[in-house]
Amino acid sequence: MTKAVLVTPAPAEPGAETSHTTGRRAAPDLQSEGVALTADDAHSEPVATVSGLPLPGASLAEVIAALEARYDPALAESWDAVGLVCGDPEETVRSVLFAVDPTAAVVDEAIATGADLVVTHHPLLLTPVHGVPATDPRGRVVHRLIRAGVALFTAHTNADRAADHGVNDALAAVLGLVDPTPLETVPAPHTDTLVVFAPVAHADRLVDVLSRAGAGVIGDYTRCAWQTTGTGTFIPGGEAHPAIGTSGSLERVPEVRLEMVAPSGRRAEVLRALHECHPYQDPGYTFFENAATPSRAGLGRVGELAGPVTLREFAEQVAAALPATTGGVRVAGDPDRLVRTVAVCGGSGGSLLGAAAAAGADVLLTSDLKHHPASDAGESGGPALCDVAHYASEWPWLPVAADLLHRDLGGRVRTAVSACRTDPWTAHVASGGDAAAPPSTGMVGGAAARG
Numbered sequence: 001m002t003k004a005v006l007v008t009p010a011p012a013e014p015g016a017e018t019s020h021t022t023g024r025r026a027a028p029d030l031q032s033e034g035v036a037l038t039a040d041d042a043h044s045e046p047v048a049t050v051s052g053l054p055l056p057g058a059s060l061a062e063v064i065a066a067l068e069a070r071y072d073p074a075l076a077e078s079w080d081a082v083g084l085v086c087g088d089p090e091e092t093v094r095s096v097l098f099a100v101d102p103t104a105a106v107v108d109e110a111i112a113t114g115a116d117l118v119v120t121h122h123p124l125l126l127t128p129v130h131g132v133p134a135t136d137p138r139g140r141v142v143h144r145l146i147r148a149g150v151a152l153f154t155a156h157t158n159a160d161r162a163a164d165h166g167v168n169d170a171l172a173a174v175l176g177l178v179d180p181t182p183l184e185t186v187p188a189p190h191t192d193t194l195v196v197f198a199p200v201a202h203a204d205r206l207v208d209v210l211s212r213a214g215a216g217v218i219g220d221y222t223r224c225a226w227q228t229t230g231t232g233t234f235i236p237g238g239e240a241h242p243a244i245g246t247s248g249s250l251e252r253v254p255e256v257r258l259e260m261v262a263p264s265g266r267r268a269e270v271l272r273a274l275h276e277c278h279p280y281q282d283p284g285y286t287f288f289e290n291a292a293t294p295s296r297a298g299l300g301r302v303g304e305l306a307g308p309v310t311l312r313e314f315a316e317q318v319a320a321a322l323p324a325t326t327g328g329v330r331v332a333g334d335p336d337r338l339v340r341t342v343a344v345c346g347g348s349g350g351s352l353l354g355a356a357a358a359a360g361a362d363v364l365l366t367s368d369l370k371h372h373p374a375s376d377a378g379e380s381g382g383p384a385l386c387d388v389a390h391y392a393s394e395w396p397w398l399p400v401a402a403d404l405l406h407r408d409l410g411g412r413v414r415t416a417v418s419a420c421r422t423d424p425w426t427a428h429v430a431s432g433g434d435a436a437a438p439p440s441t442g443m444v445g446g447a448a449a450r451g
């Protein structure tokens with residue numbers, strides 16, 4: 001078992017190498033002293049943990065709220081299966097392992113490293129099942145996780161389509177794209193503004209608890225709240241059990257009017273947290289549904305490189321930026337063609353070929369491209385193509401999401417990226433035995449298979 005890539009400071013061996021399975025630093029610009037930093041986060045200080053002391057942890061429910069505040073399940077495709085697969089929301093989580101796929105090897109790693117939660121991009125149970133018997137490979141994974149007390153959570157197309165820090169943003173970032181925008185936008189999930197009135201002394205605690213339930217996230221900022229103070233008045237009724245005041249007497253209480261934004265999809269959780277924390281028997285509150293605003297959410301990204309490079313050089317940059325895979329980088333197009341406008345889509349992005357062309361992309365980088373669409377793109381003068389391993393195109397999201405979770409939970413939970421390479425392809429043999437076949441451009445040698 002190789003060591004997981006630590007993306008948060010942890011009480012591990014001093015100087016432990018933050019290396020990928022291959023020993024390469026797969027996304028060197030995302031890691032600094034064992035801490036993954038996105039460009040947007042580079043201004044903020046890493047949340048440090050004290051070596052040797054156990055982390056306080058957070059409830060699984062809090063961890064889920066933090067993940068869903070970043071990767072709203074309302075953004076997921078209708079056919080998708082995201083969220084909690086197994087685990088008790090009341091259990092404490094101190095260590096989280098991020099991986100692309102919930103394979104048996106990833107579960108081995110989670111158990112061996114003492115992880116309480118595995119967060120994967122791909123769902124374990126995408127297609128409906130009638131049971132999870134241990135005789136079935138997927139059922140066996142469920143059995144092992146539950147027996148070991150390890151929870152499993154999936155953020156799939158909601159992470160693909162997230163407005164910020166999603167799979168496509170991460171892929172664009174490691175390639176150095178400037179100001180990337182979605183190739184295919186989707187409306188942002190609906191949000192509420194919660195307005196609640198509470199005694200002044202309870203305001204900070206209320207903000208903390210509501211934040212843990214998923215409220216207060218605006219872009220890169222968490223625990224966002226607005227407070228104004230005033231005087232609340234009320235007369236408790238004869239059957240009331242007031243926390244402040246007595247039945248039949250007019251009370252005047254110094255209160256705050258607290259306002260926080262929250263995903264509409266988490267209204268029930270936010271309301272539950274409000275009732276659990278608020279001192280009043282019947283708190284005063286209102287949810288206002290916010291009007292739709294321009295969205296950065298969507299699939300794929302298109303942006304510019306800092307300067308034009310040849311397709312050959314771009315493919316080499318891709319190969320250097322992504323984790324090593326057996327298949328490396330396949331390229332379609334003139335290797336000397338200059339490219340600057342780059343479209344990317346983590347995972348199977350062949351359906352975005354038209355959008356990439358419409359966006360003026362010189363090249364589309366994605367995975368699982370099929371023969372006919374790739375051929376048609378070349379014949380029609382469309383973008384050049386870079387086809388990489390599905391796993392590799394989604395891997396850059398792992399350290400980003402791991403670092404965000406660590407920060408969003410105030411450093412209470414340690415996060416790490418799996419050392420497992422879950423790309424299913426295990427060997428590559430260059431073809432060319434048929435002397436009658438036309439030669440390739442020979443470009444692949446510089447940018448390809450790194451096993």
Ligand SMILES: [Zn+2]
Binds near residue numbers: 122347348
């Ligand atoms: Zn995928």
